[in-house]
Amino acid sequence: MKMSFPIASDDFVQAGEASSKIKRILKQIGIPSGIIRRVSIAVYESEMNIVIHASDGEITLSVSADGIDIISSDQGPGIADLELAMQEGYSTASEEVRRQGFGAGMGLPNIKKSCDQLNIESELGKGTTLTMHFNLTESEV
Ligand SMILES: Nc1ncnc2c1ncn2[C@@H]1O[C@H](COP(=O)(O)OP(=O)(O)OP(=O)(O)O)[C@@H](O)[C@H]1O
Ligand SMILES: [Mg+2]
Incomplete structure (x- = not known):
């Protein structure tokens, strides 16, 4: 089974839709809640x-x-220093974005903790x- 969800830049109204839909689909097909x-x-x-x-x-x-495999891809601007971006607390988010509750610099570290395998490829300007890969092991059923 394979499905794609478009993500629009700067669209805070639609933001979170893909994760809600994916959650619903995984529930329907009986994936363990954890x-x-x-x-x-x-x-x-x-x-x-x-x-x-x-x-x-x-x-x-x-x-x-x-x-379960999740691929998240975007068209830029890319991440200049991936090692720095992976550090807890590192964020380039603007004041405006921080006022909306984002920009703690915890997203990428949390992604790394959540999945079983993570590979990030980023190219500036590209x-x-x-x-991300998630094992479907018996121990988690
Ligand atoms: N898809 C992306 N494209 C370009 N830069 C990114 C992308 N994802 C992350 N970054 C860069 O990596 C930094 C760290 O990302 P991370 O998700 O850990 O924190 P954040 O988004 O700033 O804050 P939080 O996720 O806690 O709200 C970001 O501030 C940004 O500079
Ligand atoms: Mg983030």
């Missing part, structure tokens, strides 16, 4: 990062016997792609 919770956190943070920091993007959900 895994759904972790996927929802990762999708929500990825979605908000596109809305706040990037231009338009897309989140893709794939479910197979192998597990965009950022996060590839």
